[in-house]
Amino acid sequence: MEELIHKIKSIIALSAEAEKYFRSLAKPMNVAKGSILIREGQAVNKVYFVTDGCLRSYCTDKNGKEHTLLFAIKNWWISDYIAIHNNEFATLSVECLTASSVIEFNAKELNGILTRFPEYEPFQRHILERHVVSLQKRILNQLQLSATERYDLFIEQYPHTEQYTRNYHIASYLGITQESLSRIRVEKAK
């Protein structure tokens, strides 16, 4: 929690009052491995800030195959923003991959802070801009890199994440099958 506050203060000047309000919305919690924080098809009204551990958001396609949109590690936010933005039911699930600590916020309340304390806006903007940049890079990587190159990049970008994730979590993030990832690993080991 203190780290998050500190992070916010590094971006904006947070008044004592706004800080107090922000803290009143925050609900720190520990979540067990395997917990589902957001479930496909249900209403979404929470967003999570990860203080420790690793979570992922994923969707399930018509054949029952899972596709990972995001791994969230320390200092990332995770939720189903598509559902929140469009005011729809979740099309994504958010799953806890290892025992983690998160701070839960009610999405509407967290948005409300922007009305009450407009000084908070630049922080939110910072988060969103960073998010846009990382999504754009992901798309460009998907378009131009081979599966092996994407895997190498994943290892580089999420250095300690592999220990928390199953093989098929990573495969479903890279857009390949678990078996292909296994083959890639064999090749790399040589």
Added chain:
Amino acid sequence: MEELIHKIKSIIALSAEAEKYFRSLAKPMNVAKGSILIREGQAVNKVYFVTDGCLRSYCTDKNGKEHTLLFAIKNWWISDYIAIHNNEFATLSVECLTASSVIEFNAKELNGILTRFPEYEPFQRHILERHVVSLQKRILNQLQLSATERYDLFIEQYPHTEQYTRNYHIASYLGITQESLSRIRVEKAK
């Protein structure tokens, strides 16, 4: 221009003063087909709002192959946000696919409006949120759909865009070769 102002006013209450300032930053211009507004490797300090026509942003990979990140049609913004956010030289180019009308803004100046008129923040947030949602959907589509399905979706999402674009523009957006797209079209025609 009026449409953009109108759009802003539908999201936020824009004071007369802020509107005046906003207008002072806007530089409407007509651009010819084939113009390059942002060039890979150069400094980026402009963002463009499309009022008419069609543009695209793309990168060129190590083999000289182009990959389209975005088609921008009426009412979309386009630039190299990766470069702007990271304060780097452009890794993307922005090209005009048909004679178009755009409004040019200096990126820093446009950002400055947020400092001067914090009331503008929610509009910027709206743009960014919409952008995040559309990028996330694109990634999920890329992960779960076949080339044919992605093409169908493209036709649906960009209904009149095909007339402005070359075959290889669309192919490079879908993540396939021009030849594959050609084959897909033949199949669909049957």
Added chain:
DNA sequence: TTGCTTTCTTACCATAGGGTAAGTTTTTCC
């Protein structure tokens, strides 16, 4: 219109990655 250039199509074969299923290893949990 005529020719030149660019784009699109098509035929051929090549290859990255997918699917299945069996076997192996690792993890879980009692």
Added chain:
DNA sequence: GGAAAAACTTACCCTATGGTAAGAAAGCAA
């Protein structure tokens, strides 16, 4: 610690998409 479950690997063959190159069509310029 040991049985059961889950995850991972491997061998086999399959399919979607890629690459090349040649030819056809469309766009453009004079």
